Amino acid sequence: MRKLMIVVGGSLALAAPLASADILGVGATVSYWDSDFSGEVVNKDSAVDIEKDLDLDSDSNANFTAFFEHPIPVLPNVRLNYTSISQSGNGEIGPEGFDGIFSADVRSELDIDQFDATFYYEVLDNWVNLDLGLTARKFDGELVVRDTVIGGRVSKTSVDAVVPMGYLAARFDLPFTGVSVGAEGNVISFDGDSLHDFNAYGQYEIAMLQLRAGYRQMSIDYEDDDDKLDVELSGPFASVGVAF
Template sequence: MERIKLLKEVRAMKKLTLLGLGSIFLLAGSSKAGPLIDFEASIGAIQQKPRGYVSYEAESDNDRIDVKNDARLGDKTKPWAKFKLEHPIPVIPNIKLAYMPMKFDGSGVLTRDINWGGRTYQANADFNLSVKLDRVDTTLYYNFPFIKTATAGKLDVEFGLNVRTIMFDGKLSGIEKVTGQSISESKSITLPIPMGHLAAEIRPISQVSLVGELNYISYSKNTYYDYATGLRLNSHGLLRTPLKPFVEVGYRYEKLKIDEQDVKTDLKVKGLYGLVGVRF
């Protein structure tokens, strides 16, 4: 009986969820609902050029692995997806979601002995390094009151809190100094990092706007920030449809200096990006 009751409750929840989603998209597609709920979705690609170092259970600065000079980590181009929802309720924050995978692989020959994960890797031997830094952004924000209205829509400023969840994985393979055997040590951690968030859009004319955002936090031995700035071409006023496509190109810079759970990094990742999306 309990199982039957649980199945009925699950079915009821599914129906309510589908009904709610259907109502939201119906409102979003309605011309009357335009001032009430605004959606924005975009997807594209971003260059990721890493610089800096990474270490795990390092005993000294000598155990830091330079990702470019030692491991020769190559530049990557990865997808970047973003979603944004704004509503007119003053107390409840608006929300932005974003996902960006980040993974680098490289190899080289160690010029010195390296301590990684409690084991000593032999100098003058081949090694491979893999670093993954996938992240999910969940941003709760508000629009500065009256600015958009006072500027007739030419300026919009947002402020709030961004929680960036980083899925870190660092793996080093090489030759152990003591035994001369091939070894591999890895470390995985998930870090939810709260960051202050500030964003702005300047639209001198309806079809062109300058966009930018900044996320920042500094505490203890950790400093983490990123900024992005871009040029957006809008179809506003050109198409008489609820969907308003746009194209955005720009530049993004990220600095990740962390000291958590025996993992130390001081990484910089930068590159150009391009996005296509719609507002509705």
């Protein structure tokens, strides 16, 4: 498998001297993302539409986040995030075929797992909050398509990569209400491959509890040898978290 490894030298230097957290802080959130899938998967010279041909439905989309912030100016804060996406469905491959499967009813499973380690600095930290940093993202995606005929062909398409991405998060707090609105995202584009992951949300905070709801969109356009994943996921999400 081809690994996309990009060194983005010096990018954090823009943010490092600007700001840091005032106090020590830790937190964690868990969320559910009700996403719709669209796009295609390519195996060698054949392609399949995951929405029209495979009729995939969401089985589970889970997301876990933890962060650690500190008042040391030179060192970045750390944010860890894990997203697991599982889709399955029954569809039909036409006479044009996909990876040796022709004119057949199929059962398909698509799984995408990604782990982010984000290193960021707080540029602003008051009613207006702004974080800048870099994310190292490890993602794995696999599509398995099975001809439903007994003894039928099984096709497997997989991509995996470790990529750095730019990270930005902004939030505006409505004073004395516990209510805030914000957005955050990761993005990179290099040599024909691109990934982006954005969300916008509203949040209500009471004591140490944070309740958040919003909309998230993620796009993966990545080629790994003869396999290619070109998909987009989007939909609403809700999360609950604690911060100390």
